[in-house]
Amino acid sequence: MTEFSRVMRDFTSVLPALTFRPPKDAEKKSLGRLFQETAQRYGDKSAILFEGRELNWGEFNALVNRFAHALKGQGVKRGDCVGLLMENRIEMLACFFALAKLGAATGLINTSLKGRSLVHCINITNSTKCIVGEELIESIAEVKEELPLADNDFIWVRDQALNKPTGEQSAAPAWAVDVVASLASMLTENLPETLEITAGEKACYILTSGTTGLPKAALILHRRYLSAAEPYSRIAFRAKQTDRIYICLPLYHFTGLGPGVGTSLYSGASIFLRRRFSASNFWPEVKEHQTTLFVYVGELCRYLAMQKESPDEVNNPIKTMVGNGLRPDVWDVFRKRFKIPRISEMYGSSEGNAIFINLLNKDKTIGTTSAKILLVKYDFDADEMIRDKKGRLVEVKKGEPGVLLMKIDDRFKFDGYNDKKASSSKVMTGVRKKNDRWFNTGDVIKQIDVGFSLGLAHYEFVDRLGDTFRWRSENVSTNEVGEILNGNAQVEIANVYGVQIPEVEGRAGMAAITLKSGLEFDPVEFSTYVMNEMPAYARPVFVRIQPAAETTVTFKLFKANLRKQSYNLSEIDDVVYVLKPKSTCYEVLDNDFYQSIISGQHGY
Template sequence: MNEFSRVMRDFVSVLPALTFRPPKDDDKKSLGRLFQETAKRYETKPAIIFEGRELSWGEFNDLVNRFAHALKGRGVKRGDCVGLLMDNRIEMLACFIALAKLGAATGLINTSLKGRALIHCINITNSIKCIVGEELIESIAEVKDELPLSDNDFIWVRDEGLSPGVGEADHQSKAPVWAVDVMATLDQMPADNLPETLDIRAGEKACYILTSGTTGLPKAALILHRRYLSAAEPYSRIAFRAKQTDRIYLCLPLYHFTGLGPGVGTSLYSGASIFLRRRFSASQFWSEVQEHQTTLFVYVGELCRYLAMQKTSPDELNNPIQTMVGNGLRPDVWDVFRKRFKIPRISEMYGSSEGNAIFINLLNKEKTIGTTSADILLIQYDFDADEMIRDKKGKLVEVKKGEPGVLLMKIDNRFKFDGYNDKKASNSKILSGVRKENDRWFNTGDVIKQIDVGFSVGLAHYEFVDRLGDTFRWRSENVSTNEVGETLNSNAQVDIANVYGVQIPGVEGRAGMAAITLKPGVEFDSEEFSRFVVSEMPAFARPVFVRIQPAAETTVTFKLFKANLRKQSYNINEFDDVVYVLTPRANAYEILDKTFYQAIIDGQHGY
């Protein structure tokens, strides 16, 4: 089949989905209702497989309903928000869907968060209760007295994976005295569907994704039922082209939208079953793909890089994966998945938790985030001044075709912007009067460019270039430079910390680097600093490089200047400052010498 015929076939197959219109806010449509209808349609078919357990759609719906009735009995009602801190497992998804059936929103909390950031995430969503998995109970125990919740507001969920057996009699762990064991009476709860589920409207809150923003602590990106349903259908029909007989390999954290949207959303829409993993394992990936015959795979680029680095495995040959959907796949790793792993369809996508539109590589083109039906603009950017470029009249200047520019997405009735729980944070992402008076555009803060992908039915295709400003991507997590900086500034040695992202050859995203100015008279104590960083920050947020500066560089308006620091990066040949490095799997900083610097440049670093 030639390229023209293939593209036309792909285009015709997804044409009905391209005309999809999101539900209106008052429509009685929700993710809980979608799940319920899918469970009824495929009642005896497999729904989810996890750590040796398998539930049919009917059994899964029964479990969800029992959780919903139990939570309802604990006072959770429509319009409430409940924090959820739990590993990927069946109970985590069951609680999420149970809350949706009740009309309550879920505050999906990053499982690596501790201390101040964890408190903030529970508070910012106004959570009236917090559901916590047994495996993460210590994180809550450390902060519970600083939360505006009583003992009856902490709901403990047993984790069978921590027990020596699978039955309740074998399970040794018990809920702490300050938390409610919801599973102790779960079997006594009704398994019937709840009446309120059919009345929930598309414009009601489904969940909050707690995402690192460009300033301070994580922000709560608001996901309405309308938004979730608007993503689930195109992911399922356009990106995956999923069928009920498919099985999705899902190992991404479900507190992120990539796992929750393309992964879970596709399953809810199509009836495809999920093979769920607690966390990713490169060494076990292909054997599990073969054992469970997974045909669809949800990825992020960093995960794919690890798979590409593995030695050839017999299980990767003739593997059953037909389509993979995700984001951040580097061009060189793309080639590995095409040629070595022989994946027929790669649907790279682009979007964000708070964004109002998505890009999808619906025509299976090479090394592209695909296309979008939203109106967009690509704006010229002055990277040294750290601002968008305007003409003499003050209007933003668009890039020429093929040049990289900051992506703006038009906000309209089809592509609405729901933003964050914080109105001020939402408004900071909106630009008005860009092309017409009172028009509104979502500023993604990302740089993309249009590329030539050959015949594409007239659909413009794009390539992701980079992220702007104060957020970078590392270890598949968004890292806020301001949040990291604020934490480092609280260290007794530090006067000012200037944080930014730097590239490491062969590694997806950017590693954190901090240029630190010490307090007067202080000599840097790397051991104390290392203990502080490890205790106060999750692994993905810890700066890989620390540069000790005699004085901080600022602009004339006293804004920390980052352009020169980014350019110099950790190249110790370009400056005299001492640089410390956190080597792979280490918990202590050591001086970056020329030998390890060269190993990093040569790609022999182990990151």
């Protein structure tokens, strides 16, 4: 088949989805309704497989309805928000769909969060109750008294993996309600209120990676979720009911919940669900369970590329993979070594108003979008967008990297965060016309030449702006990390930025800190503070001790030179500390370990 023929075939197959318009806010369409319609259509077909347990769509819908009736009995109602803290498992999705059927939003909480991070996530969504899995009950127990919830507002869900082989069942703590115990007596019929829920109502909150315990709650309306399900399913995956999707990404992130679960709902494809990613088990499971579709993030793919060759990877059944962050060198491995026919890299964000999809299966591109966009010039040293003499933003030339702005209109709406101030900070007005509105992604992309593409412009992701970088598949806010570090007894001021580590996706955190007058750096005290106050992905890998902070004339912390110098011992005279892999204490970065880092033998 010629390139022209292939592109025409691909374009023709996805044309209906390209013109798809999301439902209007008043339409009676919702996530819960889509779930039960799919369950009715494919009732006796496989829906989900998890740790040896398999449910067909009819059985899955019955379980969801039991949970919905149980939660309704606990007082959950339409318009509420309920926090959900549970690892990937069937019950996690059952609770998510049950809340959707009731018209209650789900606050999807990062399972690695503890302490004030966890408290913040429950509070920021105004959760009236919190569903917690047995496997994470200790996280809630530690902060229970800090939450504005009564004892019967905590709903405990047993984890069969933690129960003894003898059949002895674990019990909920005295301050939590065990809904699983009553499931058998609950109705399995669909709830009448599900058919009344409209597309403009709240489906869930994706709690963006706040890194320091201060995430923002990105609002996902039913309209938004439904409008993503079709393009992910038809354009990206081209999924059919006979497909099976391998999902090992955490479902509190939109990549797993949207492209993965959304595709299943739209197409009827079954899900092979894993609690967490395992590089060694990936190919054996793909082969054993004949998973044909795969949802990824770039870092996960790099781990697979680093694994020794496995007989199970040969002639594997995966025909399409969809995700984000796949770097060019790893892309080649998946094409040539793993022989994946279709790689649909995408670009989007939990709070964003539009997405890019590599619908024509071109190499090393995030693809194209039907939204109106602008790429504008950015002064990375001054940390601001460049304007002309008339104050207008300057667009980059074709092929040059620029900050991505996406037009907000009736088709590509911006729902924002639960925090109106945070939402306003992401919107720019009067960019091209008076009162026009644009979503500022904070990301840098560039247009690239991919050959024949029917005139559809294709783009490549370049990087995130300085205030945010990506590490361990999480978005890390330098401002928020800096605020926490500034709370340490030794620190006068902390300047945080991202630096590259060879052979590792994203950027590692680095902090240049100035100590309070008269103090010498105590790495043990500092390490204890960081371990207690931040999730693992937020902790700076490198700490540079500066005699004085560098600022601009407006007293804004200057990052450009720090980023360039990074942790390069030949370019800086300051002492640099490093948090080595699996270590809990910072130690001085010496030349031996520095050489292991730049040679790629570091273990990160």
